[in-house]
Amino acid sequence: MTAQLIDGKAIAAEIRGEVGLRAAKLTEQGVRPGLGVVLVGGDPASQVYVRMKTRACEEAGIMARDILPGGDITQADLLAIVDDLNADPDVHGILVQLPLPKHLNETEVTERIDPSKDVDGFHPVNQGRMAQGSPEAFRPATPAGIQELIKRTGIDTSGRHVVIVGRSNIVGMPMSTIMLQKEDGANATVTVAHSRTKNLAEVTRLGEILIVAVGRPEMITGDMVREGAVVIDVGVNRVDDPSSERGYRLVGDVAFDEAFERASWITPVPGGVGPMTIAMLLKNTVTAAERALRTVASTQPSMG
Numbered sequence: 452m453t454a455q456l457i458d459g460k461a462i463a464a465e466i467r468g469e470v471g472l473r474a475a476k477l478t479e480q481g482v483r484p485g486l487g488v489v490l491v492g493g494d495p496a497s498q499v500y501v502r503m504k505t506r507a508c509e510e511a512g513i514m515a516r517d518i519l520p521g522g523d524i525t526q527a528d529l530l531a532i533v534d535d536l537n538a539d540p541d542v543h544g545i546l547v548q549l550p551l552p553k554h555l556n557e558t559e560v561t562e563r564i565d566p567s568k569d570v571d572g573f574h575p576v577n578q579g580r581m582a583q584g585s586p587e588a589f590r591p592a593t594p595a596g597i598q599e600l601i602k603r604t605g606i607d608t609s610g611r612h613v614v615i616v617g618r619s620n621i622v623g624m625p626m627s628t629i630m631l632q633k634e635d636g637a638n639a640t641v642t643v644a645h646s647r648t649k650n651l652a653e654v655t656r657l658g659e660i661l662i663v664a665v666g667r668p669e670m671i672t673g674d675m676v677r678e679g680a681v682v683i684d685v686g687v688n689r690v691d692d693p694s695s696e697r698g699y700r701l702v703g704d705v706a707f708d709e710a711f712e713r714a715s716w717i718t719p720v721p722g723g724v725g726p727m728t729i730a731m732l733l734k735n736t737v738t739a740a741e742r743a744l745r746t747v748a749s750t751q752p753s754m755g
């Protein structure tokens with residue numbers, strides 16, 4: 452079997468279009484959706500992500516406020532930035548780009564964000580609500596985007612075996628929670644494999660849907676993919692390539708050419724999962740702004 456490509460770029464563009472319409476409607480009602488983005492220090496990969504997020508916001512009619520403290524900022528000063536964004540009525544969503552420099556306490560920063568503005572879905576309140584099936588919980592953008600890719604490609608997940616490789620707080624762990632939900636695009640039987648898993652290839656070959664988020668270039672080889680599987684590759688890794696103008700090329704966590712020969716559907720890198728992360732972040736931000744508008748409307752004294 453050879454695979455069909457899951458077009459993350461096209462599906463993300465569709466979602467960004469939908470978000471743009473919702474943002475325009477909000478702006479007409481006097482509320483321009485706003486996202487505060489905090490990037491600590493000058494990590495080049497994070498700078499690229501943040502630039503892409505800011506540009507995507509502007510295209511969708513969302514106000515993006517970038518706050519760029521130096522890498523030597525203290526924990527107290529960073530918490531004060533979060534407090535200011537929590538209190539700012541023009542900011543509906545807050546994103547603190549991870550990872551933070553080693554001297555900062557990521558957990559404390561994440562927990563400082565007002566859960567109603569936590570469009571990253573990393574706050575324990577949102578993670579807990581998501582696990583319990585609350586439709587109100589903000590879901591982390593990457594796993595939510597993967598579910599959307601699967602749904603919009605028309606792939607059925609109900610009762611199927613989803614194998615996730617990787618257990619990070621950003622992708623693997625919330626992905627497993629989402630796939631277990633009693634909802635469209637989930638209802639799956641879920642296995643999570645990770646660095647301590649024994650006989651990894653035997654486990655990955657069980658996956659009718661195989662989702663890989665480990666950050667190791669081409670770790671999943673063709674023989675580890677079940678014939679006819681749907682393969683979702685979250686990895687974006689730079690590998691040296693002297694033949695390329697930039698001196699490197701981007702590869703996923705899956706050996707694409709080999710997996711392509713066995714899978715029924717597969718995401719490319721780049722152009723698969725990556726664009727969905729940004730689209731879902733924008734979607735969460737517009738949702739946060741819609742809720743803020745409803746809260747204001749319901750607490751304003753009636754004119755009658």
Ligand code: GUN
Pocket residue numbers: 546547548549550571592593621728
């Ligand atoms: N670093 C890598 N992915 C993400 C993400 O989705 N959100 C944040 N805040 N940081 C990240």
